[in-house]
Amino acid sequence: MNDRPEGWSDDNRSGNRYGQGSASDRPESARRMPHVQRPVPQQPAPPQRRPAPSRPPQVPQQSGGYDDAEYDSGYNTGQVYGGGNGGRGGPHGGGPGDGGYVQGRPSAAPDWRRRIKIGALALVVVVLAVSVGTYFWADSKLKRDVDLSKVIERPDGGDGTNYLIVGSDSREGMTAEDKKKLHTGSAEGKRTDSMMILHDGSNGPTLVSLPRDSNVEIPSFVGSESGKKFPGTGRTTKLNAAYAEDGPELLVRTVEFNTGLHIDHYVEIGFGGFAQIVDAIGGVELDIPKAFKDKNSGADFQAGKQTLNGEQSLAFVRTRYAFAASDLDRTKNQQKFLAALANQTATPSTILNPFKLYPTMGAGLDTLVVDKDMSLWDLGNMFFAMKGVTGGDGKSMNMPISGSTGGNLVWDKTKVKQLVEQLNNDEKVTVSSN
16 A cells, blocks of 8 residues: 555656655656646736836846845946955056045146136226215215306307316415415405416317416306396406406406307316315426525525425415516416326326325315316316326417506407417417417
């Protein structure tokens, strides 16, 4: 009786030659064992999953015996790990002692061209900011106290620009010590000490001095303060009396009436401001042809080239009693000095040096009085036109004189008319003083 499980016999034993033995005379290796299929328990179907995102292809396993699904080659992290100091260098590998990590690329050389462009742009921005700030600072310091709209019956304007430049004997802001030092005296109020017309046109600038003792007619005018109209009576007097009577507005009205020349802008500077400007630029170099003294102005000059400080400069332009021609010689000295002042101030050493520029502008602007329509740009144009008078592009002269009456200088009407026509037409001035 065979007590083995069903389907088993001596002939279909397992092919395992190392069994537990049997009574068969055939070797166990010759026996066969049929494959027995066991029933597989039914499992529920797994839930369907979304397909995983595609991954880059895996690097094939080079060495056998490893399951690709379980072995992490390290390529998915983008890192290469070597064997420390024993690792071999390669095109992308580290050298000895680098721990096997890939070294980064060497830093690029600095882009100097780009840095220079950025630096230049920054410099331009700074210069523009400083320039704009300086402009508004200086513009705010101008005293726009003269209202030319109050001047009546004005002549028509011509080509170019006409400035009436006035030096007054104003002592505003000066201490008793300043007055003594500058020999200004202590008179109340203010009067015109010098008057000039500066024409700036296409044929170069022309500077015409108006002697303070000029005999002129006071025309009808409207009071600058009262607004009351005063009719003209044909009264004649010295030119500087017009300023003393009703200020800058009546002075402009009187100059326009007696010349027929339209005045576009008015500029006035006092004694104190004049001296401060000269000191701020370090003095004005001047060549004095002949020695002279004047106890009234404090002048005491030797002949020759010399540098005048503020006190000496004021004495130079105010001196009149030391000259035979009195007021006419004084106006010539004033023209000469103002042209030298402008010429030496409008230089790179002053304009580009803030330690000179700001004190100079501050000293002058604090005492300047201008008309309400005058801008800092207009003032700059006037300044450079004044410089051009001595630069060979312009001309300086006195108002033509034909004689005198009662101690006052009488203008040559024919020459004055010709001069005004040439200025209005912006023509080259051919008229001479005498």
